[in-house]
Amino acid sequence: MDIALHLPHNVKIIKEACAFKPTLEFEVDRPIQAWRWMAQTRCVPDHADWVRPEVSESWRRCLEDYQLPLGNYARWDHLRFISDPELLISPDAQSISEMLSHLGHQFDVFLKEAGVMLVLTDAEGRLLQVLGENPFASPFMLSLYEKHSRWSEAVLGNNGIGTAAQLKKPIAFQGMEHFLSLLHPFTTVGYPLLDQHNNISAVIGLISDRQESMNSLFAFLHLLCVLLNTNLPLTQSPVAQARVLEKIPFKLAKKPPSQHESAISEQLTALVAKAVKLQNHKIPMLITGESGVGKDHFVNLLKNAGPRKNQPLIAINCASIPHDLIESELFGYEAGSFTGARNAGKPGKFLLADKGILFLDEIGDMSLDLQSTLLRVLETSEFTPVGGSKPIKVDVQIVAATNVPLLEAVEAGRFRRDLYYRLNGAQIHLPPLRERDDKLGIIHHILQRELANLPNPQAIRICPSVITLIEQHPWPGNIRQLINVIRATVYTAGDTLITRQDLPLDFVEELAKVVPAIDNIALDNIPPYALSVVPGRAMTLEDWELYGIKASLRECGGNISLAAKNLGITRTTLYRKIERFGLDKIDWREHSQAG
Ligand SMILES: Nc1ncnc2c1ncn2[C@@H]1O[C@H](COP(=O)(O)OP(=O)(O)OP(=O)(O)O)[C@@H](O)[C@H]1O
Secondary structure, rough: OOOOOOOOOOOOOHHHHHHHHHHOOOOOOHHHHHHHHHHHHHOOOOOOOOOOOOHHHHHHHHHHOOOOOOOOOOOOHHHHOOOOOHHHHHHHHHHHHHHHHHHHHHHHHHHHHHOEEEEEEEEOOOEEEEEEOOOOOOOHHHHHHHOOOEEOOOHHHOOOHHHHHHHHOEEEEEHOOOOOOOHHEEEEEEEEEEOOOEEEEEEEEEEEHHHHHHHHHHHHHHHHHHHHOOOOOOOOOOOHHHHHHHHOOOOOOOOOOOOOOOOOOOOHHHHHHHHHHHHHHHOEEEEEEOOOOHHHHHOOOOHHHOOOOOEEEEEEOOOOOOOHHHHHHHHHEEEOOOOHHHOOOOEEEHHHHHOOOOEEEEEEEEEHHHHHHHHHHHHHEEEEEOOOOOOOOOOEEEEEEEEEEHHHHHHHOOHHEEEEEEEEEEEEEEEOHHHHHHHHHHHHHHHHHHHOOOOOOHHHHEEEHHHHHHHOOOOOOHHHHHHHOOOOHHHHOOOOOOHHHOOHHHHEEEEEEEEEEHHHHHEEEHHHHHHHOOOOOOOOOOHHHHHHHHHHHHHHOOHHHHHHHHOOOOOHHHHHHHHHEEEEOOOHHHHHHHH
């Protein structure tokens, strides 16, 4: 069976999982012969084709390094930890254990149906957590499922979990590939999770008594580890979340788009191509779409792609021309027509746009006066400047845009029907962002573009839940709103990490109206006291960190060791943070009494 693994680039250990795949192809009966031979001779078989190299190497360690006896014996006396185990568990293992607890209920049914146990051990192979019911009745297996029992290779012989911890790589053993005969009925699979210094934070393992399931168990475990590495909202603890987040950068593209570069998609390219064809025949175009969808932007794209790309593009905002200036703005005026500064004469927009494109923006809001003036010139392509006597003929491509339903305005008598048909030679509709096929592409383009603007973009990481929220937003203000929200988020967040607390409050509120569950996560989790730190602004990661540290110190009455332990960080780190936040002057004993 082949495992199709889809690997993220940032998880080093998972790449090694690929190398694991070909070794799964070994025949099942060879290890039976090999193990029997080893039991008789107490030597590891030399023939590489008897067992996989990782099996023979681990058997060698069991015989020579750990001097384990063969047979149904395990070092039972080593199975339990005598000292206080809680004190020895690393903060990383603790937070992974927390995350697994949050995930657990989602896998329970699967584990039960598949007859699989999921275990979490620390780097030393001590059992921290078990998910799923124990389907194996033997007293040996029952004792192995007790908290802090040891799964290390030196105690249990080679097994997926202990050997993964030993070799720092994912590994699986099946049936008689296990040194210890008590493990022969099982398949064991282990997957180590490494921190940024390549030390093991924890090992996740699966145990099944269905021997043929090695490949599927490994694939499931692999997916679970990818999930743990990428799915951040799993844990409710902001501090633990931030710690995991730090390992998952939202990668800045090698060559991020420049500041004004467009997000181009197949959908947009097709629309531009259509517009260019219309331009080739000088057919007037009406571009429609909600505010902020990119109508203006589109006209720039079509200008650069079309036959008039080296000619002027002149825009008129039809909603803002004062009644008295309509003629002079559109047609210009001759020298001497006015007194004072304007005596020199000035070309109007139509003349400026000659050979090029005249872009009539916001036509839905133009006055009836302007409508009749425009209609006149569009019919003949001729106009006479103010104070002039000779009509001027121009060659302009007319492109109009509106975000109001123009036909409704026609029916209501606010827009001239004859002008409507004159402008609407062909219509190009730009759909709202929420309905666009290329929505995700646009979001990622704008994110990359704005991140690239920061002083040290490569250091920035974005929590995937931020991206998820952005992707789920209805974006009533379309691309303009998207740009504003992303700017407000990335420019005001901390130096390295962007979490959903950095998203603007109005964005979250708007999102909550359409996705109520997100409302709960995004808002309800913010403690009221913390919100008042900076009124009107969502919390940044730093706010969260400060909140967590204060709460923990208050809870522990200022006991640094206890507070550090609860926060899952070392005492030295906590001291450093206390100093950074200027909390060293506070008497936490008084604070905790005051509540
Ligand atoms: N494909 C795109 N790639 C990158 N940025 C875009 C794209 N489309 C639009 N934008 C940006 O979105 C913002 C809004 O676009 P634009 O002003 O063209 O919208 P509009 O539909 O003309 O809005 P209105 O109807 O309010 O005038 C602008 O900053 C624009 O640069």
